[in-house]
Amino acid sequence: PSKGSPFITFVLGGPGSGKGTQCAKIVEAFGFTHVSAGDLLRREIASGSAYGSVILSTIREGKIVPSQVTVELIQKEMESNDNYKFLIDGFPRSEENRKAFEQTIGAEPDVVLFFDCPEQEMVKRVLNRNQGRVDDNIDTIKKRLEIFDELNWPVINYYSQRGKLHKINAVGTVDEIFEKVRPIFAPLSK
Ligand code: UP5
Ligand code: MG
Incomplete structure (x- = not known):
């Protein structure tokens, strides 16, 4: 990469x-650039891209968009940004996603945050969000939870074994949770 190592x-x-919510707080406090994989995919749908209809139906079914598509969007976003500090939100969701990123970007994450939240609380938050997301309905939420359970744990375990994982209890107010996130980044910005 031309700009040294991010x-x-x-x-x-x-x-x-609460990934997106906590990312906004981290951006504010520590000057990261927020790259939400889900937002990039939704933007791709809205732009009428060739991949749009495949992405839309995948998101409606709560499934995972092919790694190649997502990694390319993340790469473009990182390359078009002058910052070197990135929060990659909602990615990688599977071992396949993880390997595709490592191969294409040629980098590994320095830090991995995992917001650990009970299912009941996640369902409640998503159903209350009310921002018109096509996947915020009870049927799709159940599928999203199933896919998460099936495919995300191997990724979490992988980074745990490599000593990079910070598991954060995601129950509490937004500010209470951020106070558990802050000490992870505070030493890095000195
Ligand atoms: N809220 C937040 N924190 C709260 C707190 N402490 N107490 C009470 N309420 C709280 O939060 C969700 C809601 O809860 C909000 O209303 C918030 O105000 C409130 P948010 O911060 O948005 O949570 P987040 O974890 O970001 O939830 P999100 O729904 O975005 O997570 P997903 O992982 O499901 O969604 P994402 O956008 O990442 O992906 C959507 C879909 O895109 C996936 O299902 C998949 O189909 C596809 N996708 C891929 O295929 N590949 C990818 O790499 C990424 C996405
Ligand atoms: Mg989000």
């Missing part, structure tokens, strides 16, 4: 665990 944080957690 500082990459992966932000993991089930649907509605």
